[in-house]
Amino acid sequence: MPRPRRLRRDFFARSVHEVAPELIGATLLFRGVGGIIVEVEAYHHTDPAAHSYGGRTERNAVMFGPPGFAYVYRSYGIHWCLNFVCEPKGSASAVLIRALEPTNGLPLMRRRRGTSDERLLCSGPGRVCQALGITAAHNGLALDAPPFELLERTAPVEVVAGPRIGITKAVNKPWRYGLKDSRFLSKPFAATATRVA
DNA sequence: TGCCCGATTAACT
DNA sequence: GTTAATCGGGCAA
16 A cells, blocks of 8 residues: 555645545544545536525635635534635635545544544534644645545545535535445435445 | 524423 | 424625
């Protein structure tokens, strides 16, 4: 097994719809804690469900910056959610990290999450940030430098696509991507989900 | 200023 | 299946 390579900043400088499925199977670590990305969603600036759809604000400013940086926002006043900014600078598109298969730093993740159930550690965007210790303090950080470490996938994976979760606009767009049959998804994909890779 | 609501989660019935 | 928790963004006034 070859040593996994780091994802470089130019990996993210492409269409969010190319990057998102390729992130499935990659490894996300934050201060050495994390796991394999098994679920993401793509948000394009022309998409009414995207935070950047209505233009630049203080909250979404990082989305309008260069690709390869973290956009972290508060969800429902309670949770934090992590995105990877993609595409050329200014296109304001990003990939939401929705679930990981935990592989590194499990004791710390269990303590932060208050559960020992491995399936509840990182299965949901708010849970990922709680388990990894990511907050607004990390909004705007580069993804190719500590405390982040992103590793390319080392083996082929089966990626499926389906409608995104928890949104009220553009609900039919199949821009949620996942590792087929992973037990760490926040929700299963339909049996009829499109296979994309 | 006031009001509504959301890329969620956990704890209910 | 339903709902409370909790708060900043965005928009009406």
